[in-house]
Amino acid sequence: MRERGRTRRLLGLGARTGSAMLRSRLGGETNWRALGEALFDGLSELKGPAMKLAQIMAQWDDVLPPDLANELARLQRQAEPMPWSDIRETLVAEYGNLEDIFSHIETVPFASASMGQVHKAVTHDGETLVLKVQYPGLREVLESDLAQVKRMMRLGRWLRVPQVRLDALFEELAESLRGELDYRAEADALERYRQRYAHCEWLVIPEPRQALCTSRVLAMTFVDGVPLRDLEAAPDAQRQAIASHLADWLTEELFTHGELHADPHAGNFASDEQGRLILYDLGAVIPVPPARLATMLDLLEATLAQDPMAMDTALLALGGRQGEGAPLALYRESAAAVAPLFEPGIQDFGDVRVHRRLRELSPRVWAAMDRIQPPADTLLLSRTLNGHYWNLVRLGARLDMHARTQPLLAWAKRQH
Known part of the structure; x- marks a missing residue:
């Protein structure tokens, strides 16, 4: 480069x-x-x-x-994709003679990302691996x-x-x-997550091959699946199962382990033939302190109550409002747009009316940016949750968010 x-x-x-x-x-x-x-x-x-x-x-x-x-x-x-000759140069620098380790490496990547690209490889023992190679x-x-x-x-x-x-x-x-930049850290995260979720039969996480992992190459078992971004045409039952698994996993991540996988783009998740959720990439994991999570849930509770003054109080507590004059009318409209997703019973994330209202509100939110600001220390968390929301939208999820959130709101009260 x-x-x-x-x-x-x-x-x-x-x-x-x-x-x-x-x-x-x-x-x-x-x-x-x-x-x-x-x-x-x-x-x-x-x-x-x-x-x-x-x-x-x-x-x-x-x-x-x-x-x-x-x-x-x-x-x-x-x-x-980056040319194979450049990728091979990195592999040789990390491994030496590739023929001593692999019987075959596919020169055409099956995924290209911002920091590296992914190639399949077969060891002399016949095991198919995935090599995530950092760009030279x-x-x-x-x-x-x-x-x-x-x-x-x-x-x-x-x-x-x-x-x-x-x-x-x-x-x-x-x-x-x-x-x-350090792929060894991601290998360690894969090991941690595999142990953490060993009880979840519906979640699959590739296993790192630590002996082949370096700072610039992540070697892990190949787990075949259909990427979440390609599931829009999948059978409804499969999409609903994946949506439910995704929501369950996010809840356990946040409220049991205090961490969150922070790269929610749809290529990092997939579904296998058994309808299990596959988690591919663990390059970005962030801690979520309980106090911060509880305060964000205070804002959600105020939003669902459609109480603009309580919304403003919660946003101030988060450190997320600047300037003078709370935009109460905007709070009311935002609450009216969000609240339907949390009404009792099954709600359809594919309901275009909800997205239309949110999109129509966006220009007004930007226009009020001198008063409303996302808290600086929750930017990544907010972006991640927003990304997962849109993953549920892509799946056409139908979930009972009221039943899911009530225990969480009660948990938040116990934190104060």
Whole structure:
């Protein structure tokens, strides 16, 4: 990865994005699809932090213009792969003579991500493994890339996002990416999660082969499945089972273990032939302190009660409102949009009326950003939960969220 050329291209993408955002801000016409195509082409080749940021943004289905969100979403499944010769160079540097370990390695990857790509391999013992290989040179260009991403994120000020929040989001992204450079840490997370959920017959987690794991290569057993993003046409029973498993797993993650898998894009989850949930990627796991979780549930309870004053109090307790004057009318409309998903009985996450109301509210939320701000220390948690919400939407989930949340709200009261 050549640093100078990457910097020049990132600056060019940033300028093009800034121009589009400015035109939109001034009421002009913006071709969001064309911008999305340009970002997809540029970022899928460059990889690294900027591509990771775009993948994060693509999960904000209710915020971005649909044409832009759709193009960025392609980065989760259609990113341009790196040539096999470059990947082989990394494997040789880590393992030495590949023929001594593997009888075969597929040169065409079956997945390409922001920090690495995935190849199947077969050992001389006949075991099929997955090799997640970090892109060569990524460690050397990471800090330079992050500096350019920070410049690009300043464009968010045009959307009235205060600099302190942009800085917090950047630091969250930077810390996460630096942590993802060490694949040994992910191997350890796989081991921890396999032990933690050994009692869950409906959850499958690949097993790391520690002897073959290095800081730049993660070797794990191959677990075949249909990615969550491809389940939209699957039988309804299969989708509902996966949706229920996903909701159960998230609840146990948060309220039993105080951690959360923080990369919810749909390519990280799948379903096998038995209808079990497969969890592929554990490169990003965050702690969730009980006190923070309890305060967020206070906000949910106030929202479900459709009590704008209580919503404001909870948001202030979270450190998430700035300026003068609570936007009570916006609180009321937000509560009215969210509350139907938590009414007693089975609720349909595929109900387009709910998403339409949320999308219609987005411009008003952005317009009130000088008063409403997501708390800096809950940005990653909020983004992750939002991503899982949209995973449930994609599955067309039908869940009794009222029954699921009542014990959690009671738990939150016991924490105070």
